[in-house]
Amino acid sequence: MKRILTICFFLLAAVWLCAAPVCAEAVQEDIYADSGADRLEEALPEEARFLLRESGFSPQADGQGDAGDFLAALAAGVRESLTEPLRALVLLLAAVVLCRIVSDLASGALNETVGLCAALGAAGVLLPPMAGLIGKTASVTEAIGAFLLAAVPVYAGLLITAGNAVTGSTYGALTLTAANGVSALTVNLFVPLLRVFLALSAVSSVTSFDLKKLTDALYKLLKWALVLAVTVFTGVLSMQTLVSAQSDAVTGKAAKMIASSAIPIVGGAFGDAFSVLGASIGMVKSGVGAFGILASLAIFLPLCLEAAVWLGVCFLSSLAAELFGLSKLASFLDGCATALRLLLAVVFSIGAVSVVSAAVVLCVRGAYA
Numbered sequence: 001m002k003r004i005l006t007i008c009f010f011l012l013a014a015v016w017l018c019a020a021p022v023c024a025e026a027v028q029e030d031i032y033a034d035s036g037a038d039r040l041e042e043a044l045p046e047e048a049r050f051l052l053r054e055s056g057f058s059p060q061a062d063g064q065g066d067a068g069d070f071l072a073a074l075a076a077g078v079r080e081s082l083t084e085p086l087r088a089l090v091l092l093l094a095a096v097v098l099c100r101i102v103s104d105l106a107s108g109a110l111n112e113t114v115g116l117c118a119a120l121g122a123a124g125v126l127l128p129p130m131a132g133l134i135g136k137t138a139s140v141t142e143a144i145g146a147f148l149l150a151a152v153p154v155y156a157g158l159l160i161t162a163g164n165a166v167t168g169s170t171y172g173a174l175t176l177t178a179a180n181g182v183s184a185l186t187v188n189l190f191v192p193l194l195r196v197f198l199a200l201s202a203v204s205s206v207t208s209f210d211l212k213k214l215t216d217a218l219y220k221l222l223k224w225a226l227v228l229a230v231t232v233f234t235g236v237l238s239m240q241t242l243v244s245a246q247s248d249a250v251t252g253k254a255a256k257m258i259a260s261s262a263i264p265i266v267g268g269a270f271g272d273a274f275s276v277l278g279a280s281i282g283m284v285k286s287g288v289g290a291f292g293i294l295a296s297l298a299i300f301l302p303l304c305l306e307a308a309v310w311l312g313v314c315f316l317s318s319l320a321a322e323l324f325g326l327s328k329l330a331s332f333l334d335g336c337a338t339a340l341r342l343l344l345a346v347v348f349s350i351g352a353v354s355v356v357s358a359a360v361v362l363c364v365r366g367a368y369a
Contacts, residue, residue: 201335
């Protein structure tokens with residue numbers, strides 16, 4: 001009788017091992033459906049959703065598209081938005097040449113007026129699109145905040161399912177707090193300060209008031225506030241995850257050891273079942289984490305590229321104004337370029353929070369692996 005039972009156990013173990021690939025695939029599908037990862041795309045803005053669909057990316061582990069298609073879609077979006085910056089560049093260069101000619105023909109008393117008219121004309125060309133870029137910064141911030149609010153519970157749930165209970169719980173609380181804090185701070189502080197900085201730069205270049213020290217102080221304040229916020233978030237999240245992952249790893253190994261040794265005959269099969277479960281969760285976790293990184297890039301990279309194009313317009317126009325001796329115009333264009341650099345810093349900082357939040361999910365190893 002004992003021999004018959006032993007043979008039955010071995011047959012069952014053989015059947016289980018043969019069915020392991022099928023079971024693993026079914027487990028992956030169940031984990032993906034239960035985690036809520038299939039609803040992450042709904043939390044994205046339309047432009048980001050279009051970029052990811054064109055590239056073939058999805059949260060599923062087997063739904064990874066081509067990075068070349070993603071970059072090509074980004075480049076196509078930049079090409080479509082080049083018309084207005086090129087038109088502005090042509091207008092600014094024409095204004096530089098025209099003002100230089102008028103300045104040479106006019107008397108010395110009119111040179112100041114010519115420089116003032118050049119700066120005012122440049123303001124009419126640049127301020128409307130720059131105001132639009134600042135408005136888009138607020139929209140991108142809100143979009144990243146909304147995506148993190150939808151994605152972080154999924155990330156934390158997958159970490160906990162993978163056996164990282166301590167890591168998942170601390171990660172979820174910290175990242176949700178950071179998502180809300182960064183979104184509120186950017187919309188209510190950084191974006192208004194960007195508008196103030198741009199206004200002060202414009203006023204300083206067309207009036208006799210010397211506001212350079214004030215604008216420089218505001219620039220340094222914004223820059224160091226961003227650096228401090230991102231550094232603190234990244235450092236705290238990394239250290240907390242590192243410490244928690246060690247605790248989870250000990251717990252996971254203990255669970256596998258107990259399952260393998262405490263159950264006679266088939267204990268090893270239970271230990272292997274832990275490994276299969278861990279591998280399945282790891283596949284889902286990797287797919288969702290990679291999708292989170294790409295989704296974050298799809299949200300903020302288009303705005304960064306657009307702002308970089310306008311920064312190039314300001315730089316080339318400022319260089320031409322300096323070469324032609326139009327100091328007021330060059331001062332205004334330099335102020336616009338500084339405002340755009342601040343805008344890029346704000347957007348990159350917000351994007352870094354979202355990218356790091358998804359990258360942690362990729363880097364943390366499951367406790368059952």
